[in-house]
Amino acid sequence: MKDVEKKFDMVILGLGKTGISCARFFSGRNQVLALMDSRMHPPGLETAKKNFPGIPIYLGSFDQNILNSARELIVSPGIAVTDPAISMASRAGVSVAGDIEIFCRHVTRPIVAVTGSNGKSTVATLIHRMIEASGRTAKLGGNIGTPALDLLQGPEPEFYVLELSSFQLETTSSLDAAAAVVLNISEDHMDRYANLQEYAIAKFRIYDGTGTLVINLDDRMVAAFSRKSRKNICFTATEPGKNSFGIRELHGDKVIAYGDTVICPIKDIPLQGRHNISNILAALALGTAIGLPMQGMLAGMRDFQGLPHRCQWLKRINDVDWYNDSKGTNVGASCAAIEGLAGDNNLILIAGGDGKGADFSPLSAAAAGRVRAAILIGRDAQRLADVLHAVTAVYFALDMYAAVRLAHEQSRPQDIVLLSPACASLDMFTDYQHRGAVFAEAIERIGHE
Template sequence: MIPVTSFAGKTVAVFGLGGSGLASCHALKAGGAEVIAADDNADNVARAAQAGFTTADLRTVSWVNFAALILTPGAPLTHPAPHWSVLKAREAGVEVIGDVELFCRERRRHAPNAPFVAITGTNGKSTTTALIAHLMKVAGYDTQMGGNIGTAILSLEPPRMGRVHVVEMSSYQIDLTPSLDPSVGILINISEDHIDRHGTLEHYAAVKERLVAGVQQGGAAIVGVDDIWCRNIADRLDRAGNRVVRISVKNPLPDGLYVEHETIVRAQGAARSEIARLGGIGSLRGLHNAQNAACASACALAMDVASDVRQNGRRSFPGLAHRLEQVGRRG
């Protein structure tokens, strides 16, 4: 668990008591905060009470002493309308954030240079996250994987040098993380999705952009450029002076990583070099997985993982359950 010390001595409201919400309650309490837990689901409230937390109906209590509202990503922040707890917080001038924001604040307080890889995209997030975590483990890192992929981020071990956090993030989580600052940020792709929660595709893309725009100075923003949204984002990051690594599985690039005949190629001006071969790796079949593998390879390069470790890690990657798993062979 990661104790959240940034709210020590303060009172914090937590709305949404599923896995990440309850983990936030434990982390805040361990860091010295007083927690008021709430949920629209009575069973979740009962579980929080059994775990020793004070529960309340946030519709009826005073918000004057709340330092923050920690909101579940499942509750809408903006569209189609803000959740009632968000409106209450805004009326009281209380900031609304999520559990990944708590992680970012703890990392900055205690280990600001600890490696932190954040991954987003409309498709491929989970496979890319799992592959990067696998590569980091093979490279010898103490690897903590979580976020949208399953384990609540505050249930992981605390940031420190030599330990890498590999975190999958949905657009909902990014929306609740205003100071998101990974050392490596990855935006795989953008296509129309979650418009009910973001209003427009433009707003959805803008939320995704924040993950790579917030990369720490000296870090790497890795962006798949096979769609117009991501191409424009990469260009904006370039103009802002960020270090951008472009990824394509459709076209050769003058600078970046691209896939050609099941080979990941690195282009640096006129120079071309083979980074990895994907042929024969069953867990990475298909063009979509080539994109995932190229993004993961760019991350491993940014983390200075040796070439033989990268290749061995890709070949030993088991893939995710029910994602192009081989169930048998005939003949």
């Protein structure tokens, strides 16, 4: 198709938060735009009509003629680039990109890029805090909080910190981060990817470019990605080698170390749990890669209490601690939460929801000897029960309040009750935040009874 036949410079697909940010970015740049969504009532429709009255909006399906008449499609991360209409437009010569790709084409300051199946919001937020505690300026966004293109408004910071999902990385080809990390790889979004390898390939796109690779030596797939041709800074929950962060024993206490250099005792860190220590090691490695002073990084770490819905301590009732890990939407996240918090058979797990086709079998090993009872809710409760019944007592609950009530009845002093669903939330809740809020409300009701 010849350029003279093109009707639009760009067609933006998806009228959610990302799509609206793309329209906002391009609307004043002399680009001929169109907006399109397969839904009749997408969440950003009224905003688009109000703020971009001159941009045509197409709803209800992806119009192939419109797509083919664009020079480039800007695809929101919730839309698979394998959609038949997008694939056909691509074969017709239409370029396909996402908002992160557009961001990378325009950004002029260093990027710190974070992805992984689990922990990426915590690590992105923590490295952002470390940068600011070091007296430097940074903006945080991407898959967390502010859409990436909105970060380009206003004064430029010294660094941009981007949390990136596999969906965003699929449509990104120009990323050259100063420092990048894949925290871990475990099954997630198996309703979108054919297998774990395909999912991992999308994640590893974050390592494209020339910057420093931060490598998790404890994750087999990530560790295999180390490159001799690039600068590598590694981290591990075991003894660190040269140019690596890790954990050492010193006079009976565990300490964070960089090679042979002791950094700080683990007992002095507000975030606890093995998975959170790994997150801290990753953030320290990223900070080292971009030249932050250790004093500033430690100040940022000590002021960081964690994020809501991520192994968040909520309340103690009758000497039982209740934790909200509603963001644990995949098996890897829930395994990490269980292993990080549980002692000897002292954890009651509330799990379930929409498993998105994931393999739940790793939960069996994580629960064995740690989880005394599992209370299951949601669409895939029976699939979870099939995996867990051999290693722990299994119960079913119709809703979150019933699950909390049952957990309260089953708990003993010194126990931990953990909501870590290993599933998405949309079968019962608006999103994982809503699920966590309902959990917290149910705990309050129990505490007042």
